[in-house]
Amino acid sequence: MKILIVGAGLYGAVLGRALAEAGHQVHFIEKRDHIAGNCCDFVNAHGIRVHRYGPHIFHTSNEKVISYVKRFAEWTPYRHRVRAQLENGIHVPLPVNRETLIHVPADRVIDVFYRPYTKKMWGLSIEELDPSILSRVPITPDAPDDYFPHDTFVGFPLGGYTQFVGEILRHKSISVALSAPYSYGQEEAFDFCFNAMPIDEYFDFQLGRLPYRSIRFHHFDVPAPRMSPFSVINFTHDGPMTRVTEWKNFPDHGEAQNFTSLTFEEPCADHENNYERYYPVKDRAGLNRTLYKSYQALTPSRMKFIGRTGLYAYLDMHQAISSALAVAEEFLTQN
Numbered sequence: 340m341k342i343l344i345v346g347a348g349l350y351g352a353v354l355g356r357a358l359a360e361a362g363h364q365v366h367f368i369e370k371r372d373h374i375a376g377n378c379c380d381f382v383n384a385h386g387i388r389v390h391r392y393g394p395h396i397f398h399t400s401n402e403k404v405i406s407y408v409k410r411f412a413e414w415t416p417y418r419h420r421v422r423a424q425l426e427n428g429i430h431v432p433l434p435v436n437r438e439t440l441i442h443v444p445a446d447r448v449i450d451v452f453y454r455p456y457t458k459k460m461w462g463l464s465i466e467e468l469d470p471s472i473l474s475r476v477p478i479t480p481d482a483p484d485d486y487f488p489h490d491t492f493v494g495f496p497l498g499g500y501t502q503f504v505g506e507i508l509r510h511k512s513i514s515v516a517l518s519a520p521y522s523y524g525q526e527e528a529f530d531f532c533f534n535a536m537p538i539d540e541y542f543d544f545q546l547g548r549l550p551y552r553s554i555r556f557h558h559f560d561v562p563a564p565r566m567s568p569f570s571v572i573n574f575t576h577d578g579p580m581t582r583v584t585e586w587k588n589f590p591d592h593g594e595a596q597n598f599t600s601l602t603f604e605e606p607c608a609d610h611e612n613n614y615e616r617y618y619p620v621k622d623r624a625g626l627n628r629t630l631y632k633s634y635q636a637l638t639p640s641r642m643k644f645i646g647r648t649g650l651y652a653y654l655d656m657h658q659a660i661s662s663a664l665a666v667a668e669e670f671l672t673q674n
C-alpha cells in the first residue's frame with residue numbers, strides 16, 4: 340500500500356518504520372524544517388547539545404520498547420535528579436523527600452512546590468486542576484533522590500534524539516518531505532493516512548478548539564564553565580518561569596570549556612505562543628476529552644489519528660513508541 344504519514348515525530352517514525360519493514364511504501368510530510376518532532380535536538384555553536392523543545396529524558400521499564408530503541412542507537416545511562424530552588428536560593432530534591440523536608444516543613448509543601456507551579460504551568464489554581472495531574476508528582480518522605488526510581492532504563496541516545504529518529508526513518512521504502520504542511524485532500528493520492536496533526540485543525544476547528552498549554556523557551560549562552568551542578572532546577576517562586584535546564588550537566592551533551600548553555604521555560608496558553616501545542620489541557624469536567632471524541636467520530640474511513648495532538652493525549656516517548664508499535668501491529672494484521 341501507499342501510505343501517507345502526516346508528521347515526522349517519534350510516533351509517526353516508529354509506525355512508518357514498521358509499515359515499511361512489512362513492505363508498504365511510506366511517505367511523510369512534516370510541516371517543520373526538521374524531523375523528530377518535539378524530541379528534536381541539535382548541537383549549538385559552543386558544542387553543547389540542546390533539546391529544542393525542552394529537556395527530554397527517555398525512561399521506561401517496558402522490555403519491548405527497550406529492545407526497540409537499542410536497535411537504532413547506543414544509549415548513555417542516566418539517573419535524573421531534579422532540584423527545586425527555594426526563594427532563599429537553597430536547592431532541595433524533588434520529588435519531596437526527607438532532605439527537602441529539612442528545609443520546607445511538611446505543612447508548607449503544597450504551598451511551596453505545587454501551588455505556584457500549578458498556576459504557572461496550567462494557568463489554574465490548584466483547586467481547579469484535574470487531581471490526576473497532581474498525582475503525577477508524588478509527595479513521599481522516603482522518595483529516593485531520583486525522578487524515575489521505578490524505571491529500569493533511563494538515558495539518552497548517543498548522537499542525540501534527532502539522529503535516533505533519523506535512523507528509524509532510514510529505510511528504502513520511506514521518503515520524508517520537510518517544510519511540507521498538510522494540505523486539504525492530500526491523503527486522496529494514498530491508500531491510507533496516519534495523521535499526527537492536531538485533530539481539530541484537520542477538521543478546520545468546526546466544533547471548536549482543543550486547548551493546549553505551551554512553553555516559551557528562553558535560551559542563554561553564559562560565558563562561565565558552569566552555573567550549577569544540576570541539570571534541571573525547578574523554581575518555587577511565583578514569577579513566570581518554571582524551570583531551567585543546564586544542558587552540559589546531562590551526559591554526552593558537550594564539554595565547552597568557558598561556556599555553558601541554559602534554557603528557561605515559561606509556560607503559556609498555546610494561542611500566546613503561535614499555537615505551539617505541548618500539553619493537552621485536562622479539565623475536571625472532561626469537556627475537552629468529549630470534544631476530542633466528537634472530532635474522532637468524524638475521522639474518514641482510510642485515516643487514523645496518531646501521536647500527541649492526533650490523540651489529544653500526553654504521551655512520553657516510551658508511550659509513543661509502544662502505542663505506535665501496537666497500531667502498526669493492528670494495521671498489519673488487517674492489511
Ligand SMILES: Cc1cc2nc3c(=O)[nH]c(=O)nc-3n(C[C@H](O)[C@H](O)[C@H](O)COP(=O)(O)OP(=O)(O)OC[C@H]3O[C@@H](n4cnc5c(N)ncnc54)[C@H](O)[C@@H]3O)c2cc1C
Nearest residue numbers: 346348349350370376377393395396521536646647655656
Ligand atoms: C516540553 C516537552 C517536554 C517533554 N519531555 C519529555 C521527557 O522528558 N521524556 C519523555 O519521554 N517525553 C517527553 N516529552 C514527550 C515527547 O516529546 C513525545 O512523546 C514525543 O515527541 C512523541 O510525540 P509525537 O510523535 O506523538 O508528537 P510530536 O513530537 O509533536 O510530532 C508530531 C509531528 O507532526 C508535525 N505536524 C503537526 N501538524 C502538521 C501538519 N499540519 N502538517 C505536517 N506535519 C505536521 C509536527 O511538526 C511534529 O513534528 C516532552 C514533550 C514536551 C512538549
